[in-house]
Amino acid sequence: EVQLVESGGGLVQPGGSLRLSCAASGFTFSTYWMYWVRQAPGKGLVWLSRIHSDGSVINYADSVKGRFTISRDNAKNTLYLQMNSLRAEDTAVYYCARSPSTRYFDYWGQGTLVTVSS
Amino acid sequence: DIQMTQSSSSLSASVGDRVTITCRASQSISPYLNWYQQKPGKAPKLLIYTASSLQSGVPSRFSGSGSGTDFTLTISSLQPEDFATYYCQQSYTTPYTFGQGTKLEI
Numbered sequence: 001e002v003q004l005v006e007s008g009g010g011l012v013q014p015g016g017s018l019r020l021s022c023a024a025s026g027f028t029f030s031t032y033w034m035y036w037v038r039q040a041p042g043k044g045l046v047w048l049s050r051i052h053s054d055g056s057v058i059n060y061a062d063s064v065k066g067r068f069t070i071s072r073d074n075a076k077n078t079l080y081l082q083m084n085s086l087r088a089e090d091t092a093v094y095y096c097a098r099s100p101s102t103r104y105f106d107y108w109g110q111g112t113l114v115t116v117s118s
Numbered sequence: 119d120i121q122m123t124q125s126s127s128s129l130s131a132s133v134g135d136r137v138t139i140t141c142r143a144s145q146s147i148s149p150y151l152n153w154y155q156q157k158p159g160k161a162p163k164l165l166i167y168t169a170s171s172l173q174s175g176v177p178s179r180f181s182g183s184g185s186g187t188d189f190t191l192t193i194s195s196l197q198p199e200d201f202a203t204y205y206c207q208q209s210y211t212t213p214y215t216f217g218q219g220t221k222l223e224i
Contacts, residue, residue: 035214037162044205044216044217044218044219045154045156045162045205045207045216045219046216047207047212047213047214047215047216050212050214059212059213061213062119062213095161095162102209103150103152103167103168103209104152104164104167104168104207104209105152105154105162105164106164106167106173108161108162108163109161110160110161111161
């Protein structure tokens with residue numbers, strides 16, 4: 001069974017940092033593109049970043065470029081999102097997702113809540 | 119960035135109704151349009167990919183169509199479990215933008 005489990009969310013002060021993890025199981029993690037998507041409370045879905053199966057290609061949304069860093073450890077079957085210089089508007093549930101083709105997300109994690117507040 | 123616009127933010131319908139949700143892109147994105155369903159407190163679920171391909175395990179009452187800039191998600195006969203929020207997403211080019219969502223209500 002495919003599983004994606006996010007962790008690392010929590011309360012952080014503005015300007016602070018947080019690292020999210022997404023533990024994958026039930027599939028060959030090293031062969032899939034992986035993505036991060038977020039959803040602010042009561043709002044819609046926002047695409048954040050993606051990483052190629054071997055880490056060779058990375059893209060970011062302009063809203064997080066220069067502040068967030070996506071990475072992966074294929075030996076640990078884990079995807080990461082390092083978030084620096086956090087702002088109140090980064091408050092959201094963060095989801096990781098798997099893509100079998102780079103064109104759609106067929107499995108999502110349950111999400112982890114990040115709250116940026118003083 | 120490509121802007122995705124869903125024609126309605128909310129839609130009221132009844133069990134058994136045929137429902138259509140529309141999505142328009144700010145430029146041609148064929149065929150890279152996906153549809154997701156999201157229920158409160160849950161992760162999104164893929165329904166349709168590349169405009170008209172039904173994801174494995176998704177009931178056949180869901181279908182997708184369209185090309186160019188205009189796309190449609192159709193639910194042929196609404197079931198109680200279909201009341202949720204639906205999002206379109208373009209995957210023509212990054213950032214893979216989503217529509218604002220259409221909440222399907224009883």
